[in-house]
Amino acid sequence: xxxxxxxxxxxxxxxxxxxxxxxxxxxxxxxxxxxxxxxxxxxxxxxxxxxxxxxxxxxxxxxxxxxxxxxxxxxxxxxxxxxxxxxxxxxxxxxxxxxxxxxxxxxxxxxxxxxxxxxxxxxxxxxxxxxxxxxxxxxxxxxxxxxxxxx
Amino acid sequence: xxxxxxxxxxxxxxxxxxxxxxxxxxxxxxxxxxxxxxxxxxxxxxxxxxxxxxxxxxxxxxxxxxxxxxxxxxxxxxxxxxxxxxxxxxxxxxxxxxxxxxxxxxxxxxxxxxxxxxxxxxxxxxxxxxxxxxxxxxxxxxxxxxxxxxxxxxxxxxxxxxxxxxxxxxxxxxxxxxxxxxxxxxxxxxxxxxxxxxxxxxxxxxxxxxxxxxxxxxxxxxxxxxxxxxxxxxxxxxxxxxxxxxxxxxxxxxxxxxxxxxxxxxxxxxxxxxxxxxxxxxxxxxxxxxxxxxxxxxxxxxxxxxxxxxxxxxxxxxxxxxxxxxxxxxxxxxxxxxxxxxxxxxxxxxxxxxxxxxxxxxxxxxxxxxxxxxxxxxxxxxxxxxxxxxxxxxxxxxxxxxxxxxxxxxxxxxxxxxxxxxxxxxxxxxxxxxxxxxxxxxxxxxxxxxxxxxxxxxxxxxxxxxxxxxxxxxxxxxxxxxxxxxxxxxxxxxxxxxxxxxxxxxxxxxxxxxxxxxxxxxxxxxxxxxxxxxxxxxxxxxxxxxxxxxxxxxxxxxxxxxxxxxxxxxxxxxxxxxxxxxxxxxxxxxxxxxxxxxxxxxxxxxxxxxxxxxxxxxxxxxxxxxxxxxxxxxxxxxxxxxxxxxxxxxxxxxxxxxx
Numbered sequence: 001x002x003x004x005x006x007x008x009x010x011x012x013x014x015x016x017x018x019x020x021x022x023x024x025x026x027x028x029x030x031x032x033x034x035x036x037x038x039x040x041x042x043x044x045x046x047x048x049x050x051x052x053x054x055x056x057x058x059x060x061x062x063x064x065x066x067x068x069x070x071x072x073x074x075x076x077x078x079x080x081x082x083x084x085x086x087x088x089x090x091x092x093x094x095x096x097x098x099x100x101x102x103x104x105x106x107x108x109x110x111x112x113x114x115x116x117x118x119x120x121x122x123x124x125x126x127x128x129x130x131x132x133x134x135x136x137x138x139x140x141x142x143x144x145x146x147x148x149x150x151x
Numbered sequence: 152x153x154x155x156x157x158x159x160x161x162x163x164x165x166x167x168x169x170x171x172x173x174x175x176x177x178x179x180x181x182x183x184x185x186x187x188x189x190x191x192x193x194x195x196x197x198x199x200x201x202x203x204x205x206x207x208x209x210x211x212x213x214x215x216x217x218x219x220x221x222x223x224x225x226x227x228x229x230x231x232x233x234x235x236x237x238x239x240x241x242x243x244x245x246x247x248x249x250x251x252x253x254x255x256x257x258x259x260x261x262x263x264x265x266x267x268x269x270x271x272x273x274x275x276x277x278x279x280x281x282x283x284x285x286x287x288x289x290x291x292x293x294x295x296x297x298x299x300x301x302x303x304x305x306x307x308x309x310x311x312x313x314x315x316x317x318x319x320x321x322x323x324x325x326x327x328x329x330x331x332x333x334x335x336x337x338x339x340x341x342x343x344x345x346x347x348x349x350x351x352x353x354x355x356x357x358x359x360x361x362x363x364x365x366x367x368x369x370x371x372x373x374x375x376x377x378x379x380x381x382x383x384x385x386x387x388x389x390x391x392x393x394x395x396x397x398x399x400x401x402x403x404x405x406x407x408x409x410x411x412x413x414x415x416x417x418x419x420x421x422x423x424x425x426x427x428x429x430x431x432x433x434x435x436x437x438x439x440x441x442x443x444x445x446x447x448x449x450x451x452x453x454x455x456x457x458x459x460x461x462x463x464x465x466x467x468x469x470x471x472x473x474x475x476x477x478x479x480x481x482x483x484x485x486x487x488x489x490x491x492x493x494x495x496x497x498x499x500x501x502x503x504x505x506x507x508x509x510x511x512x513x514x515x516x517x518x519x520x521x522x523x524x525x526x527x528x529x530x531x532x533x534x535x536x537x538x539x540x541x542x543x544x545x546x547x548x549x550x551x552x553x554x555x556x557x558x559x560x561x562x563x564x565x566x567x568x569x570x571x572x573x574x575x576x577x578x579x580x581x582x583x584x585x586x587x588x589x590x591x592x593x594x595x596x597x598x599x600x601x602x603x604x605x606x607x608x609x610x611x612x613x614x615x616x617x618x619x620x621x622x623x624x625x626x627x628x629x630x631x632x633x634x635x636x637x638x639x640x641x642x643x644x645x646x647x648x649x650x651x652x653x654x655x656x657x658x659x660x661x662x663x664x665x666x667x668x669x670x671x672x673x674x675x676x677x678x679x680x681x682x683x684x685x686x687x688x689x690x691x692x693x694x695x696x697x698x699x700x701x702x703x704x705x706x707x708x709x710x711x712x713x714x715x716x717x718x719x720x721x722x723x724x725x726x727x728x729x730x731x732x733x734x735x736x737x738x739x740x741x742x743x744x745x746x747x748x749x750x751x752x753x754x755x756x757x758x759x760x761x762x763x764x765x766x767x768x769x770x771x772x773x774x775x776x777x778x779x780x781x782x783x784x785x786x787x788x789x790x791x792x793x794x795x796x797x798x799x800x801x802x803x804x805x806x807x808x809x810x
Contacts, residue, residue, distance in 0.1 A: 019386055021750070022672045022759050043535045049393045051537065054386050094537030096522070101530040105522050109515040109544050116507035124500055127421060127492050141351070141490075148353040150267045 019054050024061070026068055035068050038080055042067070043094050051094055154219065157207020158298035161248075164200035164255065165288035167193050171258075171281035175274035179346075187274035191262040194277050197284065198259035201252045205239075208248060208297050212239050218304040221245060221297050227310040227727055229698040237321035241312070243445060243461075244297035246324060250441075251287040253332040257361075258284060261336055268357065275343035276336075283335050286468045294461050310727040313699065319379035326372030327399055331437040333365025334402060337409065338434035341427045342476050345483045350423045355416030358430065360786055362413060366406040367782040373399050374775035381772075385733035387746045387763050389662075389771060392541040397520045398440030401513050405433040408509035411502050419491030419499055419564060424484040425506070431476045436513070438469040443520070494566035501559025505552065512548040519544065553607040553656055557614025560649060561621055575621055579613035590661075597664055604660020611653025615646040640788030648781025651774045658770030665766045672753050673760040678709070681762045684745060685709040689717075691749070691758060699723040701734075704749040704758065708738060720749040744768040 020039075026032040036053060042063060044055035052060040052067075063084070070080045084092055096102045171193035178186025211219050212235050215228050225242045226235055240246040258280040265273045291297070315321075340358045344350045376396070381389040390396065409429040415422045442465040493499040519536045526532040557579060561572050573580075587606030594601055622642055623635040669681040673688040680686075689705045702722040708715040718736035725732070738745040743766045750759030 019761075020670055022670055022753075025670060041539050043537060049391060049535070049537060054388060089533060091533045091535055094535055095539035095543070096526075096534045096536055101526060101532065102522075102534070105518060105536070105540075106544070108518040109511060109548070112511045112514050113507065113548070116511060120500075120503045120507055124493070124495055124503065127499070128494055145351065145353055148267070148269060148351075149356075 019056060019060075020064065021061070024064055024068065026072065031068075031071050034077060035064070035071055038067050038071075038077055039064055041081070041094050042084060043092050045088060045092060153207050154211055154216065154298055154300075157204040157210075158296075160200045160207070161204040161288070161298070162292065164197050164204065165285065165292060167197045167200065168255075168281045168284040168288055171197060172278055172285050174278075176278040179271040179274040179278070182271075184270060187270050190274045190277035190281075194255070194258045194262035194281070197281070198252075198255040201248075201255045205248055205252045208245060209236060209239050212236065212245075215308065217306070217308055218300050219297070220299045220301050223301065223305055223308045225310075225312075226308040227698065228307055229727075230310065230316070231697060233318070233321060234316045237315070240324050240328075241315045244291070244295045244299075246328070247287065247291050247295050248297055249325065250328050250332060251284060251291060253328050254280070254284045254287060254335055257333060257336045261339070261361075272343055272347055275346050276339045279339035279342045280336060283339070283472070286471070290461075290464050290468065294464050307727075310698070310725065313723070313725040313730060313732050317379060317383055319375055319383070323372055323375040323379060326368050326375060328372075330365050330367075330369030330372055330406070331399075331402060331440060333361060333368055334406060334430075334434045334437050336361045337365065337430040338472075338476065341430035342479060344427060345476075345479045348483060348486055350416065350427060350487050352417050352420050355413045355418075355420075355426070358426075359410070359413045359417060362406060362410050362430075362433075363782050363786050366403070366410055367779045367786070369399065369403045369406060370775055370779040370782065373403060374772045374779070377775075378772045381768070382735055382737060382746075383732070385735055385748050386761070387666075387735070387744075387765055387768070389768075390659075392519075392538045394520050395440075395444050397516050398436075398443045401436040401516050401520075402433055402440060404509050404513035404516070405429060405436055408506045408513070409433050411505050411509075415491075415499055415502050419493065421491040421493065421499060422503070422506075423487040424480075427484065427487065428480060429506075429510075431473070431480060435469070435473045435476075436517075438465070438472065439517075441465055442469055491565075493564070496562065496567045496569050498559065498562045498564045498567065501555065501562050504555055505559060508548050508552045508555075512545055512552075515544050515548065516541065549656070550603070550607060553611055553652070556649060556652070557610060557617070560614065560645065561618050576614060576617055579610060579617045582613050583607070583610035594665065600660050601664030604657050604664065607660070608653040608657025611656065612650040615650040615653070618649075619643070619646045641785045644781045644783070644785030644788060646781070647784055648778045651777030651779075651781055653774070654770050654777060655774030658767045658774055661767040662765055662771065667764040669762040671760060672757040674757040682764045683710060684715065684764065685711075686747070686760075686762055688758060688760060691752075694721075696723065698727065699725045702749065704736075704747075704760075706736070706747055706749075706760075708745055708747075715745070718745070718747050720747045722749055722751075739769055741769065742766060 020036075026035060039053035040051050042052045044050045044052045044057050044060040044063070046057050046059050047055050050060075052063045066084065067080055070083055075083065081093075090097060096105060098106055171190055174193075175187050175190035178184070178189065208219075208221075210216075211222050212226055213232070215222065215226055215235070217223050221242055221244045222238075225238045225245075230238070234241075238245070240249045258277060261273070261276055261280060265276070268276070337358055340354070340361070344354055373396075376399070377389045380391070381387055409426065412422050412426040412429055416426050442462065445461055445465060491499070519541055522536045523534055526534050557576055558569075558572050561575060562569075583606045586609045587602045590605040591599075591602040619635055619638065619642065620631065622638055623631045625631075626634075667682045669679070671679060673679060673686075675688055675690060678685050678687045685708070687707045687709065689707055691702060691704045694701045694703050700723065704720050705717065706720065707717045716738040718738055720736035721734035723732045723734060724730070733748055736747045743764055746763040746765055746768075748761040748763075750761065752758055
């Protein structure tokens with residue numbers, strides 16, 4: 001199942017380089033820290049589902065350098081992100097923006113939770129209401145269960 | 152010749168599967184016992200034929216028979232024997248053969264151990280299971296035949312992908328498939344019950360062991376895969392929220408939900424239709440997983456052979472089985488009237504919450520996984536959904552689950568008092584808060600994730616201990632311990648599995664929050680400090696392995712002036728496959744791993760070296776293995792209990808608190 005990754009790596013083999021290389025690291029630790037955080041949210045475009053921070057691809061390296069260049073020029077984190085998205089499209093973002101149809105993506109979980117809780121509440125209330133009406137298995141069912149269980 | 156026999160056996164198995172799919176079903180419908188009885192020998196025959204076919208393919212790999220296309224594409228004479236064998240399932244065709252082998256294995260096991268089932272249910276279960284086998288036999292024979300010969304066999308193969316040449320990964324797929332496919336038998340039980348039109352406590356009891364077995368295998372398979380990624384991919388990531396990983400994680404979540412809801416069916420005869428639905432959906436996710444992995448529709452870090460024709464075929468299988476089962480469900484579910492009644496605060500309610508949270512988290516993973524596809528097709532937006540999204544959207548549900556788990560686990564059935572449960576858990580809660588606060592005090596200016604993880608983990612582990620102690624009843628410590636030792640294994644299994652979850656949660660949260668990283672150019676002989684450790688690159692050598700060339704660093708790790716260990720990180724190049732791999736070197740410990748990676752030689756001397764200190768890393772996989780062990784404990788109990796249940800009606804349950 002790891003085949004595709006291997007394939008991607010194989011294709012990139014001639015350009016092989018370590019993920020973040022020592023030479024890329026900025027002298028200012030605070031700035032470098034920000035660069036790392038931003039990198040974690042950016043996708044390596046030629047890889048499959050890898051962020052540029054972890055990727056070995058040369059394109060990822062270019063992006064890492066670009067991010068650092070913008071940061072040293074004094075851009076804020078948002079400005080860097082916007083700059084990259086402007087050039088590469090929203091495909092580059094690992095966390096999709098909360099805009100337009102993406103709202104569905106973000107709402108799905110909480111909405112399902114609420115729906116589930118609602119259904120569960122109605123169901124459990126129903127169970128509780130029956131409480132006085134009926135208790136446990138009927139005698140025939142008891143007998144049937146015993147029979148099934150091989151007695 | 153042997154190969155052709157294997158091919159023939161596979162075709163024959165397909166024919167047997169066709170018979171087994173139709174005859175017992177008619178027999179069960181008409182009440183003809185002779186027709187129903189066809190199922191058992193057919194299931195055995197099907198399994199033996201498929202096993203023979205699998206053996207033939209394995210033989211081809213072991214003897215490096217390069218007249219087979221798959222062997223050429225995935226093997227090499229120089230490859231170590233272990234990987235020649237694991238190469239059988241390290242490719243699309245072979246892995247599908249393994250898949251169908253497991254389908255038939257589960258069918259045969261249901262035939263062998265299903266003696267206690269009513270004949271009609273057994274016949275239907277085996278027929279449905281065989282229908283699944285038919286679909287996959289057809290898939291293999293028509294789109295991905297592993298026995299395809301080459302007209303001009305080459306002298307040697309193209310080698311198995313070096314990344315896959317690893318013991319951790321050699322056994323990752325079989326476990327995963329046992330899990331995926333194990334869920335097929337739950338599906339067969341669910342569909343058979345729908346055809347039969349009845350679901351009762353006995354049904355819940357039959358389905359649980361199969362679900363448990365599938366879930367255990369999935370747990371082990373996922374843990375192996377994650378562990379492999381951790382030490383092999385070279386930066387110590389253990390989970391990437393990759394579509395293929397998600398494909399295995401969704402069935403795991405749903406199987407976990409099914410496991411718990413089947414308990415409610417068994418003990419309380421409630422949640423029946425929901426459980427049936429879960430059993431159907433769980434296998435549905437397995438099929439979706441197969442589709443995602445093999446169709447290449449959703450781009451992924453490691454999708455298998457992407458081939459549109461195969462994708463369409465798999466989609467068809469998915470559509471037929473899910474469409475059919477869900478239609479049947481819609482028609483018959485209303486007949487499954489619940490019997491058990493319970494109060495608003497009760498174990499049942501807690502298990503309903505468990506199911507909601509697990510189902511919703513599976514759904515979040517599902518929506519996130521297919522969203523890029525949906526967005527592109529429906530809204531013409533090309534976008535990515537990656538780890539940051541999943542971490543944000545998935546984690547809250549797991550935290551909620553962790554928060555309510557110990558409470559739910561000690562609530563009695565039917566009717567409970569929340570106050571009493573909380574009083575009993577007070578020590579566990581106190582300990583959790585104390586350790587969380589300690590963690591918070593020790594870290595400065597880092598995310599709250601670490602302390603929260605410590606708190607949740609402790610809460611789960613201590614909660615499991617409280618659960619066992621409550622089950623053991625009142626009395627002096629000695630008497631209590633003796634009674635605890637005599638508790639049914641399923642009680643122990645539950646506590647062990649739940650604490651395993653706590654250990655995993657703690658490991659994940661603390662690793663993500665407190666990991667330290669250092670990237671630098673290291674000169675040979677120079678010491679540098681990372682956290683509380685000093686590291687020296689002592690030398691770098693070139694070493695030749697059996698089928699690779701390695702650049703091996705010798706690095707010593709120091710703490711003050713004491714040598715902690717000496718590690719040998721490698722960079723390998725596999726000339727046949729033409730690709731490099733990094734072999735990180737780890738010094739594993741209970742509380743931290745030291746993870747060293749050697750990179751390229753630098754132009755101006757020295758080597759690029761990456762060092763990670765990863766706190767509590769091993770807890771992640773240990774927790775998963777402990778969860779699986781808990782499952783095994785429960786599984787080992789069940790047989791005993793089913794047999795015991797035949798003798799006496801109510802098992803003596805120590806001093807379970809009344810109420």
